[in-house]
Amino acid sequence: RQFTCLVSTxxxxxxxxxxxxxxxxxxxxxxxxxxxxxxxxxxxGVGQRDGQGSTNFLIVDSKTKRRDVExxxxxxxxxxxxxxxxxxxxxxxxxxxxxxxxxARGIVVPTxxxxxxxxxxxxxxxxxxxxxxxxxFGGNIDTSDW
Numbered sequence: 001r002q003f004t005c006l007v008s009t010x011x012x013x014x015x016x017x018x019x020x021x022x023x024x025x026x027x028x029x030x031x032x033x034x035x036x037x038x039x040x041x042x043x044x045g046v047g048q049r050d051g052q053g054s055t056n057f058l059i060v061d062s063k064t065k066r067r068d069v070e071x072x073x074x075x076x077x078x079x080x081x082x083x084x085x086x087x088x089x090x091x092x093x094x095x096x097x098x099x100x101x102x103x104a105r106g107i108v109v110p111t112x113x114x115x116x117x118x119x120x121x122x123x124x125x126x127x128x129x130x131x132x133x134x135x136x137f138g139g140n141i142d143t144s145d146w
């Protein structure tokens with residue numbers, strides 16, 4: 001009796017000409033944030049550095065240029081192995097134009113989620129995901145006490 005493998009690996013999926021999402025276990029979380037946020041996620045096992053020195057995280061401080069944050073976001077958004085990009089909301093405000101463009105193009109993977117930082121409280125009115133949730137519920141979500 002012969003058995004046929006019905007599970008395709010990424011290499012066979014591309015060889016057959018079909019575009020396929022990576023397996024969920026292959027997807028990584030990327031983080032753009034302040035030192036405390038990134039350190040916490042790296043200590044939790046999110047951080048990765050490949051053979052070329054490329055990482056899936058960026059620590060942003062007062063010396064980090066906006067262009068560096070934009071470049072890292074483009075790099076992360078273009079990687080096939082990243083499923084979620086976590087970004088501090090205060091940093092997201094600095095590159096809001098890129099996040100708006102990412103959302104407007106209908107890109108689902110990687111999903112960009114804004115998270116709070118210790119220095120600045122979370123503002124659900126500035127979060128694009130929360131704005132879409134509000135539209136879904138007909139705008140009837142009271143976020144004033146968040």
